[in-house]
Amino acid sequence: MSHDGTTSRPDxxxxxxxxxxxxxxxxxxxxxxxxxxxxxxxAQGVRVVFPQGQSCCGQPAYNSGYREEALKVARAxxxxxxxxxxxxxxxxxxxxxxxxxxxxxxxxxxxxxxxxQVASRVWELTQFLVQVLxxxxxxxxxxxxxxxxxxxxxxxxxxxxxxxxxxLRQLANVELVELQREKECCGFGGTFAVRHPEISAAMxxxxxxxxxxxxxxAVVSGDCGxxxxxxxxxxxxxxxxxxxxxxxFLKERTHG
Amino acid sequence: MSESRNAILGKLRAxxxxxxxxxxxxxxxxxxxxxWDGAERLERIKxxxxxxxxxxLETTEADWPADVQAxxxxxxxxxxxxxxxxxxxxxxxxxxxxxxPELIPYADRVETFKERLFDGIDAGITTTLGAIADTGxxxxxxxxxxxxxxxxxxxxxxALLRADALYDTFWQAMTENRWADGMPTNALLISGPSKTADxxxxxxxxxxxxKRLVVVIVR
Amino acid sequence: xxxxxxxxxxxxxxxxxxxxxxxxxxxxxxxxMSKRAVQFADTAEWNGVRALxxxxxxRALSKLPELLEKLEANCTRNGIQVHWAATTDEAxxxxxxxxxxVNAKLVVKGKSMVSEEMHLNAFLEKRGxxxxxSDLGEYIVQLDEAxxxxxxxxxxxxxxxxxxxxxxxxxxxxxxxxxxxQLTDLARRVLRKKFATADVGVSGVNMAVAETGTLCLVENExxxxxxxxxxxVHIAVMGLEKVVEKLEDVPPVISLLTRSxxxxxxxxxxxxxxxxxxxxxKDGPDEIHLVILDNGRSGIYADEELRNTLRCIRCGACMxxxxxxxxxxxxxxxxxxxxPIGSILMPQVEGLEKRGELPHACTMCNACVExxxxxxxxxxxMGRLRSEAVHPGDAVRGAGSHASKxxxxxxxxxxxxxxSPLAYQFATxxxxxxGNAAPTSLPLLKxxxxxxxxxxxxxxxxxxxxxxxxxxxx
Numbered sequence: 024m025s026h027d028g029t030t031s032r033p034d035x036x037x038x039x040x041x042x043x044x045x046x047x048x049x050x051x052x053x054x055x056x057x058x059x060x061x062x063x064x065x066a067q068g069v070r071v072v073f074p075q076g077q078s079c080c081g082q083p084a085y086n087s088g089y090r091e092e093a094l095k096v097a098r099a100x101x102x103x104x105x106x107x108x109x110x111x112x113x114x115x116x117x118x119x120x121x122x123x124x125x126x127x128x129x130x131x132x133x134x135x136x137x138x139x140q141v142a143s144r145v146w147e148l149t150q151f152l153v154q155v156l157x158x159x160x161x162x163x164x165x166x167x168x169x170x171x172x173x174x175x176x177x178x179x180x181x182x183x184x185x186x187x188x189x190x191l192r193q194l195a196n197v198e199l200v201e202l203q204r205e206k207e208c209c210g211f212g213g214t215f216a217v218r219h220p221e222i223s224a225a226m227x228x229x230x231x232x233x234x235x236x237x238x239x240x241a242v243v244s245g246d247c248g249x250x251x252x253x254x255x256x257x258x259x260x261x262x263x264x265x266x267x268x269x270x271x272f273l274k275e276r277t278h279g
Numbered sequence: 280m281s282e283s284r285n286a287i288l289g290k291l292r293a294x295x296x297x298x299x300x301x302x303x304x305x306x307x308x309x310x311x312x313x314x315w316d317g318a319e320r321l322e323r324i325k326x327x328x329x330x331x332x333x334x335x336l337e338t339t340e341a342d343w344p345a346d347v348q349a350x351x352x353x354x355x356x357x358x359x360x361x362x363x364x365x366x367x368x369x370x371x372x373x374x375x376x377x378x379x380p381e382l383i384p385y386a387d388r389v390e391t392f393k394e395r396l397f398d399g400i401d402a403g404i405t406t407t408l409g410a411i412a413d414t415g416x417x418x419x420x421x422x423x424x425x426x427x428x429x430x431x432x433x434x435x436x437x438a439l440l441r442a443d444a445l446y447d448t449f450w451q452a453m454t455e456n457r458w459a460d461g462m463p464t465n466a467l468l469i470s471g472p473s474k475t476a477d478x479x480x481x482x483x484x485x486x487x488x489x490k491r492l493v494v495v496i497v498r
Numbered sequence: 499x500x501x502x503x504x505x506x507x508x509x510x511x512x513x514x515x516x517x518x519x520x521x522x523x524x525x526x527x528x529x530x531m532s533k534r535a536v537q538f539a540d541t542a543e544w545n546g547v548r549a550l551x552x553x554x555x556x557r558a559l560s561k562l563p564e565l566l567e568k569l570e571a572n573c574t575r576n577g578i579q580v581h582w583a584a585t586t587d588e589a590x591x592x593x594x595x596x597x598x599x600v601n602a603k604l605v606v607k608g609k610s611m612v613s614e615e616m617h618l619n620a621f622l623e624k625r626g627x628x629x630x631x632s633d634l635g636e637y638i639v640q641l642d643e644a645x646x647x648x649x650x651x652x653x654x655x656x657x658x659x660x661x662x663x664x665x666x667x668x669x670x671x672x673x674x675x676x677x678x679x680q681l682t683d684l685a686r687r688v689l690r691k692k693f694a695t696a697d698v699g700v701s702g703v704n705m706a707v708a709e710t711g712t713l714c715l716v717e718n719e720x721x722x723x724x725x726x727x728x729x730x731v732h733i734a735v736m737g738l739e740k741v742v743e744k745l746e747d748v749p750p751v752i753s754l755l756t757r758s759x760x761x762x763x764x765x766x767x768x769x770x771x772x773x774x775x776x777x778x779x780k781d782g783p784d785e786i787h788l789v790i791l792d793n794g795r796s797g798i799y800a801d802e803e804l805r806n807t808l809r810c811i812r813c814g815a816c817m818x819x820x821x822x823x824x825x826x827x828x829x830x831x832x833x834x835x836x837x838p839i840g841s842i843l844m845p846q847v848e849g850l851e852k853r854g855e856l857p858h859a860c861t862m863c864n865a866c867v868e869x870x871x872x873x874x875x876x877x878x879x880m881g882r883l884r885s886e887a888v889h890p891g892d893a894v895r896g897a898g899s900h901a902s903k904x905x906x907x908x909x910x911x912x913x914x915x916x917x918s919p920l921a922y923q924f925a926t927x928x929x930x931x932x933g934n935a936a937p938t939s940l941p942l943l944k945x946x947x948x949x950x951x952x953x954x955x956x957x958x959x960x961x962x963x964x965x966x967x968x969x970x971x972x
Contacts (some may be wrong), residue, residue, distance in 0.1 A: 043969075045960040047916070051926055051933070052953055054960035061969060074962040075971040076919040084909050086862060088884030092913035099917035127878070175863035188875075208821040212861025219859065220945035221511050225520075225825045226950065255950030282702060284582035287738065289565040291595075294800030302556035309546030310749060389781040397694040414753075414764035426780040427727050431720055449768075450749040453539040458867045462710045464629065464776055465727070468768035473720035475682060476760070477635035477651060479658045480526055483682035486634055488720025490765070 030149050032182070035109065035155055039068040042110040045163035046099075046117040047079035048247040056247065056268035060113040060148050063274055067156045074103035082120040085128065086213050090232050094128055094216075097121075101134060101141055110144045111151050114246050115177020118147040122255050123180045132140055148270060149187040149245055162194035164276040169240040172230070172253060175208050187245055187269055202235040204229075211252040227256045234264055245269045310450040313413055320412040320445040321496075326389070327415025331471035332484050334493045343497050344374035347437060351402060356380045360396075360403040360433055362425040367406055367439060385426055396432050400483075403433035403489075409440040409444030410494075411452060417494065418452060427465050436489040440468070442498045506855055510826035519655055523827050526654050530818040534869070551754040552873040554747040555809040558739075562799065565708040565741045566790065572711025576773040578786045584809055586616040589791045593618065594625060595698070596787055600731055602627055602697035606689075608715065608722035609633040610702030611649055611812060612735045612791055614834035615847070618700070630696075632689050632721035634682065641668045647828030649835060650759045650814040652835030657829050664718035689721070699725035699783065703736035704811070705751060706788070708743045711772060713788065716752060718766040726771060732772075732783040738790050739799075751811055754871035758813035794847040795897070801893050803882055808840055809872045814839075816866035816876060822859055831856065838866040842879045850887045850896030857883040926959045 041064060049057040061071045077100055081093035104110055112118040122145040128137035152158045171191060177183040191199050210216065210226025217223075230253060234242050242257070242264055244250045254266025309491030315323055325335055338346040351359060362368045363384035375382055383400065404423050408418040417438050421427040430436050446452040449468065453459070458466070484490055513519055538544040558565060570580045583589035593616075597605070605627055619629040619640070619724035631640040639645065642664055646652030647681030653661065658676050665681060666674045672684055701722055705714040713734050715722045726732045742748065748770075756762045775782035799805045817823045828836035828929065833844045833853070841860055845853035857880045866876045883894065888905070890898030915921045933955035938947045947953070966972075 044888060045964075047926075050956055050960040051929060054511075054956045054958060054963050058958040058963050058967065063965070073960075073969040073971055075923075075961055075965065077545045078916045078919065078922040081916075084913060086884070087909065088881070088886075088888045089906075089913075090885050096916040099919075137689060159844065162779040175861070175865070179864035179868050183728045206862035208861045208865065208866070210821070210861060212863070215858065215861045217942045217945040219507065219510070219822075220948050221507075221514055222822055222825055223861075224949040225514050226821055229825075251953050252950065255946075258951040259947075259949055281582070283584040283588060283792075287584060287790075287796055288563050288566065290792075290796040291566070291738075291799055293804075294796065295562060296806075297800065298554065298802040300560040300802075300805075302560045303549070303553045305550055305553040305557060305747070306546070307550065307750075309543060309550055327898050331766070334627060356565075377919075385780060387780065388849070393694055395917040397690055408584055416764055416768070416871070423776075423780060426782075428781045431723050431727065448749065448751070449764075450746060451748070454746055459709055462745070462770065462772040464771070464773045464878050465784060466770040466772070467723075468764065469766065470764050471766050473718070474766055475634045475719050476654055477633070477638065478661055478678045478681055479522075479656070480529060480651070480654075481678040483657070483679050486686055486719045486721070487632065487693070487724055 037155060038069065038108050040072055040106065040108045041151075042104050042106070042108055043071050043073045044077055044080075044110050044112045044117070044121070045073065046114045046247065048251070049113060052251060053268055056271045057113060059216045059268070059274035060111070060270035062278070063152065063270060064111065066278070067158060069156070072108070076103040080117045080120040082117060083126070083213060085120065085124060090128065094132070097125055097128055097138070098134065101137055104141050104144070108144070109146050109151065109155070110141065111146050111148055113148045113268065114176040114248075115147050115181050115183055116246050116248055118145050119176035119180030121145045130217055131137060147183050147245070149180045149190055150181060150183045153186040153189055156257050158190070160190065160193045160273060160277045162196045162276050163278075164194070164196055166198070167194045167241065168198045168200060168237070168239050169241045169243055170202055170234055170237040171205065172202065172209065172242050172244040172249055173205050174244060174249050177245055178206065183245075190269070190273060191243065197276065200239055202233045203238060204233055209249045211248045212247065216252060231256050231260060231262065235262060237263060241265045241267050241272070242271050243267055243272050282360070282365045297331070301406050307450065311450050315412045315447055320447070321442060323412045324415050324445065326412050328471055328494065331474065333471050334491065336495045337498070338495060339498050343439070343495060344371050347371075347404065347495060348375060348379045351380045356401045356435065358383050358399070358401055360385055360400050360429055362429065364407070364424040365406070367404070368424070373429055382487070385429055388426060397429065402435040402437060403429040404437040404439070405430050406439050407444070409446055409452065410440055411446050411449050411468070413448040414470060416449065416470040419467040419469055420463045421465050421467070422463070430467070430469060431488050434489060435491040435493060436469075436472070437493045437495055439495045439497055444495050502693045505832055506830060506859055509832060510830040513826045513830045518657070519582040519827055520678060520825065522655055522657055523824050524946065525649070527824040530761065532570055534758060534815065534818070535759040537761050547750055547753060548871055548873065550750045551871055552809065554751055555811070555872045558747070559799070559805060561743065562739070562741070566738060566742055568708040569706050569711060569741050570599055572708065573788055576711045578711060578773060578788050581787060581789045583789055583791045586791065586793050589616050589735060589789050589793075590618060590621045593787050594622065595733070596731065596733060597622070598625055600697060602731070604692065604696045605629045606632050606692055606696040606699055606725045607727065608699070608701035608717065608725040608967060609636055610700065610735055611813070612702055612737050613700060614646065615793065616735065616791070617676050630689070630692050632693070632725055633717075633718060634685055638664065639688065641665070645829060646834070647836070648814060648817055649812055655829065693724040693728050696729040698731045698733060699729040700733050700735065701726050703740050703753065703788075704735050705748060706736060706741050707745050707748060712745065713771045714752070714770040715771070716756060716765040716767065717769070720767060723767055723769050726769065727782055730783055731785045731787070732774070733787045733789065735789045735791060736796050738792055741776050755811050755813050756872045758869070761876055776952055785837070797895070798846045802913055804846060804879060804893065807846060807879060808837055809874050810843070811872055812885050813871060815871065817870050819865045819869050820866065821863060822861065831859070838876050842876055842883060845883050845887075846894055850883070850894055851899040854887040854896060854900040857887065923961055926961070929955060930959050932956050
């Protein structure tokens with residue numbers, strides 16, 4: 024399956040329940056963002072199910088060339104999403120792995136059809152909020168200037184481009200200043216950051232400079248890998264900009 | 280040598296037969312649907328070619344040889360390379376008046392005057408088979424009477440373009456005229472004077488081929 | 499680890515220190531990206547011509563052996579002599595034997611990536627034949643005794659000042675100037691003499707048309723036309739994938755190529771050559787030779803997924819859009835084809851032993867995939883090659899050469915833990931308690947914390963929070 028950035032997915036009816044796939048990075052490093060994501064969904068009157076058996080989409084091994092190991096972990100997820108409900112993921116990268124790469128990963132396996140079925144139900148969180156739930160938010164927070172970091176996989180694998188910014192623009196007291204190079208990778212790239220630390224450092228350095236130039240107080244993103252990379256670099260450089268996941272930011276602004 | 284040929288083809292065949300490939304249909308609609316009406320075509324050609332430093336000279340069937348001579352005289356051009364055995368060549372030599380740039384016929388094999396060609400010719404004039412609106416390009420098919428280097432080596436290339444010989448796209452020109460039935464030794468699209476951006480992406484004209492391209496539009 | 503793994507990291511490290519170089523690339527690539535976007539601003543047109551271009555390339559690949567035979571037959575009928583080379587050594591030998599037969603002393607070259615792949619210049623020069631690059635960028639790089647840093651803009655790593663100094667130093671008649679028009683004119687004067695006196699012209703091929711036996715070349719400078727028209731012998735070298743079925747397949751591919759490469763609706767010249775000089779013609783070469791090179795391509799072709807690499811039309815847009823390439827530049831790859839396409843092509847052509855680290859020179863951001871005019875799934879192939887590098891097999895030369903027992907153990911352990919809910923929850927709970935105590939001197943963490951703070955494990959996992967808040971699990 025080739026994904027060339029032309030993805031757009033058909034609408035579905037508003038479901039009564041959804042699954043939440045938290046992702047392993049959120050689980051360990053950003054659980055508050057995960058909780059915020061679930062609460063945003065619940066606030067829309069949707070029942071949220073968080074299967075306790077879930078762990079990871081398999082992407083770390085897949086991208087490192089260990090496909091059998093990735094398959095093993097991906098396969099372990101299939102049992103926990105039996106209902107026909109959408110699976111909402113607070114990360115474009117993990118959503119992309121499930122929805123675009125699982126069909127390849129399971130190709131020729133006995134459970135290929137089942138994996139494809141699960142994959143077809145995967146939604147990136149902001150995409151789901153905008154396209155399916157058609158949410159409207161009322162801003163309760165003080166005035167603030169922010170910028171948005173678009174994750175590569177949300178943009179190019181899930182076709183999520185305007186949705187998150189549309190959500191942020193609903194917030195009356197939030198001024199969104201776009202990055203000069205919004206579409207450019209921040210240099211995380213999973214194991215890339217440690218395999219090629221110097222190139223990765225140069226990339227995140229450019230990203231940090233771009234963020235600083237906006238004068239924003241916070242950089243909001245929908246992907247925890249990027250967030251860990253960017254906010255780690257912001258902190259190390261003692262920049263007065265905070266990195267925050269969009270779910271958490273939206274929850275802070277709307278639920279007080 | 281043929282050993283490699285057979286080995287390569289054998290390998291390719293085995294590879295393909297083990298995993299045949301079904302390509303998607305080629306839908307040429309995107310090219311077929313590119314259309315401009317008559318006046319728009321020429322306007323577009325001029326606009327696109329001028330953007331890459333092409334010059335235009337407007338003239339008529341009756342006046343073009345005199346207009347070309349006047350133009351070259353005004354430019355201080357010393358000489359003009361032309362194909363004497365063509366209809367255009369006959370018109371040129373009969374209309375050419377004394378005191379203008381010297382007319383130099385391309386009448387023999389290049390080997391007989393290579394040095395002069397590379398070092399002593401200011402301009403060359405050729406016909407074209409028309410022009411393409413989509414990209415702003417001239418279609419040039421060199422012939423024995425109008426050889427290949429005429430449009431390449433002289434510092435200025437003058438190209439005669441009939442104002443009614445215009446196409447929408449390269450694809451339209453080649454399919455309507457059934458090029459695939461018989462290609463000439465050399466077929467060219469020329470879309471401006473020679474240029475380069477190899478030094479820090481700064482455009483410079485006339486790196487190896489003509490420094491100037493003058494399209495003579497004949498109505 | 500293969501030799502290039504060390505080299506790429508080392509070379510990229512040096513490149514990153516060079517602020518001048520980084521500035522040159524950043525500026526150039528930013529400009530190319532925005533200009534290209536203007537060329538493809540009409541999304542419907544882009545989608546249409548891109549789908550058409552991809553279909554042309556896929557159709558050619560679907561009939562590759564037949565089309566090559568047809569190309570050979572039609573070229574031969576037209577008077578073009580066709581040669582086949584399994585390896586670059588063989589291709590060099592073919593070229594040399596032609597040159598020796600005509601007693602060639604001076605060769606002028608149009609731009610050809612395949613000749614770079616063959617290291618043809620060095621090969622001929624060792625045998626006393628002067629081989630002069632005539633594309634201005636290639637000429638500059640050759641004067642500098644360096645390698646091209648980009649497949650379309652070979653000297654993009656240099657600025658005008660550097661080129662001005664180079665010309666002054668290497669060209670006898672040169673006066674020092676930083677005026678680009680004057681520098682260009684100087685090269686014109688030097689090279690014109692060479693075109694006029696060269697014994698052989700060598701060129702690449704952008705596309706070869708099976709239906710008519712036609713070689714297509716696109717260029718802006720006119721050096722390609724010079725090299726293929728003035729010398730008495732023309733030798734064209736092409737990778738075997740460069741064939742297309744029909745003449746009408748040419749326009750869409752050229753349109754995608756020139757717009758993607760340099761954001762031009764078309765290049766100054768589209769040069770279509772179908773035969774040597776015929777009876778009565780006054781110029782053009784008396785002999786044309788077409789050398790069709792395999793060099794590992796037939797092996798790539800055998801694999802259903804990897805063969806998509808052969809769709810490539812060498813526009814270089816993937817380089818312009820690659821965040822890694824734009825940081826380190828082309829030389830860091832130390833390969834004729836750098837950037838994303840090089841990172842998937844080189845390991846397949848030269849083997850994973852030597853080039854196995856290149857597929858890791860990528861963050862998998864998919865910027866290249868988004869703009870590839872023939873829709874090559876570059877990143878998927880990148881992932882596949884990462885897998886081939888650590889698993890023995892026969893799809894790619896050198897498969898398994900980067901296997902590491904330790905790394906394999908880590909992933910095995912990871913997958914066992916992550917595939918078992920109990921083990922996973924135990925491990926993550928443990929990390930939540932103790933993970934933050936890990937010292938930054940640990941491998942991986944050390945690289946990470948070079949420019950970033952240490953990632954902080956939360957006190958409680960999302961699993962634990964969800965349970966506490968009573969979120970249903972079925």
